[in-house]
Amino acid sequence: MRLDRPMVIIGAGPAGISAAKTLAAAGERPVVIDENAYPGGQIFRRPPAALARNETQLYGFDASRARRLKSTFEAIAPSIEYRAETLVWSVEDRRLHLSTAGIVKCMPFSRILLAAGAMDRVIPINGWTAPGVFSLGAAQIALKAQATFIGKRVVFIGTGPLLYLVAYQYAKAGADVAAVLDSSEPFSKITPLPALLADISNFSRGLFYVSQLLLRGVKIQTAIAPIEIVAGDRGVTSIRYEQSGQQGQSDCDAVAIGYGLRSETQLADLLGLSFQFDRRQRQWLPVTDGAGRTSVPHVYIAGDGASVRGSEVAEWEGELAALSLLEDMGRGSQKRASVLRRRIDSLSPFRRALDDHVFPFPHHFAEAIRDETIVCRCEGITAGQIRETVATTGEADINRIKAFSRLGMGRCQGRVCGAAACELIAATARTDISATGRLRGQAPLKPIPLSILAGDRR
Structure with a gap:
């Protein structure tokens, strides 16, 4: 069924590809938007054609998965609309604001599935x-x-x-x-x-x-x-x-x-999703029902952008979220969804063991950051300035500290420094990390040419 307002998938990694395959198999024609030149996400990032190497050289143990996902994407290509090298820089009223090669476009959508992945912590x-x-x-x-x-x-x-x-x-x-x-x-x-x-x-x-x-x-x-x-x-x-x-x-x-990694949640924030604090990952994450549904009826989420669990789980979650979307339209397969849930749950003990015991996040390092160390690279804000702001204002909410110090006001909007800044604020204020809150997302989510903000629609 082709809607006047298309379904949109943000991200063409394992979760996004799996979701696109599921929707295409159900007769839908989703629009898949990704910032990279090729599908695959970070784990299956592909080099330019001039530097082409085979999957075994690039991906090692994951070579067979890389080949399968590549073949899957090529097979569904006629059934989807793929927009590579495209940035979603804002969203409002079920309209995405996109930038491709400096050209801005506005895309209305009916439903959206976020598969935005994660970034370094x-x-x-x-x-x-x-x-x-x-x-x-x-x-x-x-x-x-x-x-x-x-x-x-x-x-x-x-x-x-x-x-x-x-x-x-x-x-x-x-x-x-x-x-x-x-x-x-x-x-x-x-x-x-x-x-x-x-x-x-x-x-x-x-x-x-x-x-x-x-x-x-x-x-x-x-x-x-x-x-x-x-x-x-x-x-x-x-x-x-x-x-x-x-x-x-x-x-x-x-x-x-x-x-470790932290989920990319800025677009989820602009879409108005509810968040809850995850103590294991020490991050505010979108609230879900465990099957990709969020607090906003037309918004779904899957993969590391929902919770960092690895690329294999992300692939299953992409399919599961797509099935939930279809079920909400009166379609979908409960039997297949149950199989996917069991697979995902079977790996939960492994992920908990990694986070809690094998590779715990060393949040105590925040106390040892020297005063002269730059925390916010974009604005040149040091640890000492953050500590002084906490001490003089009595504030522990990161958005209040941002207002007083310009922390997180630069090009990355806190994507790089936000997690560490929260740890530093919590350590300085002697409060729980959850009390520092989360940086509110604002458009543009990433740097864009001024011509776009000026309304240049060449």
Whole structure:
């Protein structure tokens, strides 16, 4: 059924592709919008044609899934409307405001399914704004999309599965990986073994990445706390850290940093969704019914943009959310939805074990951020300025701190600094992290040409 106002899917990663396939199979023609040049999302990011490599080289264990999703998308291409390299920068009254190659368009929609994914979660340290410092995701993009390394000798620091995956990908590609510095405790990784075995495939992959790094002579250190990234006139020269009361240093010319992922929720905010605080992920997330429905009847959500659970679960959630959408139209399959729910639930113990025990987010690092360390890169706001604002105003809500200090008012609107800023505010005010609230989303969600705001519709 073709509606005057089309169904729209935001994101062409595993969740978005799965949702599009489900809707197309039901006779719908959804519009799939994605910021990237090719479908696949971050996990299956594809390089330009001139740098083409096969799936095994690019995706390793996930090569077969990459091929399947690519084939799926090619098969449904005639049944969908695909808008690549298109930014959704605002939404109001069931109308999306889009920008493609600097040209603005307005698209009405009937129903919308968000599959926006996630981004890196970082904790600022001295030197993190120096040339040669990248997030883990950015380091992975450089390798996948441009077939290049971020430096000649790279240190990977943070925690989470992505830390070891990207370090392994670099080492396998021939990079000089100086060290992997993990903030989590080594013995915490053993405690939840029964839960980890609930997903033996991903558990085995993790062991493989670690073993391959060790076989290549890469130094892996756990229970570390970063001190500073040292940089000279030409960029990064080393990173200093502490481990069990002893200070260490690793020479390098590039650093990739990341402490897990956080859901992309800015568009969900503009759409008026209700949020609730997730203590495990330490983030405000959209309220859902567990099948992709949100608090707004015509808005659905799936994948890491709803809750970070990995690409496999994201794929199932994309299909489940699409089935919920169809069911709300008087169609859909309850039997298939039940199968998907069971699959998703079966991996929940594994995800909880990762978040709670194996790779817990080191929120206590916020207290150790030096006053002179820049937290908000866009506006140049330091940790000391944030602490002073909290102390002088008595405020602990991040939106109030933003109003007083310009924190989060820059180009990224707090997408990069917001999570760390909340941790810093909570630590300074001696309050629970949930009390800091969440940065309110505002249009434009991402940087756009001024001509768009001026109404240039070339």
